[in-house]
Amino acid sequence: MLDYSREADRYDASRGGEPRADAAASAVRELLAPHARTLLDVACGTGLVTRRLAGAGLRVTGVDSAHNMARMASGRLPGTIVLGDSRRLPFCNASFDAVSAVWLLHLLSGPEEAAEVVAECARVLRPGGVFVTTVDKAAAHDVGSDIDAALAPRPVRAAVDHGQAVEVYAAARGLTPVGEAWFRGHGQGRSPRSTIDDIGRGWFTQVPPDGPLAARLAKELAALPDQEVPRPDPRFTLRSFRRPPARRTTAFAETAR
DSSP states (O other), rough: OHHHHHHHHHHHTTHHHHHHHHHHHHHHHHOOOTTTOEEEEEEEESSSSHHHHHHHBBBBEESSSSSSHHHHHHHHSSTTTEBTTTTBHHHHHHHHEEESSSOOGGOOOSSSHHHHHHHHHHTTTTEEEEEEEOHHHHHHTTSSSSHHHHHHHHHOOOOOOHHHHHHHHHTTTOOOOEEEEEEETTTTOHHHHHHHHHTTTOOOTTTTTHHHHHHHHHHHHHHHSSOOOOOOOOEEEEEEEEEOOOOOOOOOOOOOO
């Protein structure tokens, strides 16, 4: 996995910047319940999306485990960012009306860890609240381009954020599916040159940067035309899940006869 604390300074510029953040925040908002007033943005990164989620009556808190990411987010949203682990969120049960996790689950080590994070998101969610997360992140980058054809020989691990798998994680914590949205990953279309760079810095976790497969893939990519021209942007998918509302108890008084 990339060292996201080291990635912090270049993260926004390499991930579509403001246009992508606008698109992501708008799609998350589409899936929130109308009554939501508080939201926890888990793995908030540099806070670029988090900042756009705030406002219009919605109070947002961000949490991230990477120190430099949290530092940058704090500069954008002073007093609302917490350094913390998504597997052990530093918040009480039922603290938020909504929880978002954009581009997080795909980074986790396997189904057990992903289920653990979803469980934590469910724990801090109030009854009737909504959990929103990206799914199938890696698959979104396969746009059927010549770059994807060149990368096809690489090993790919099973996606821990596969939509059906996330449904299972959510169901185990009593969350039910309620919606879906998508947004364009502005500025994230791959070029051959940028993909070669990504291989060299370990972006493709199953391809050791100093190994023979990395060298072979880089050679194939270097032979493609239009080295600096990005291919189509990916299209990311969001799914939302609701925690059941609290049950109301009704007291029945016996009628005196």
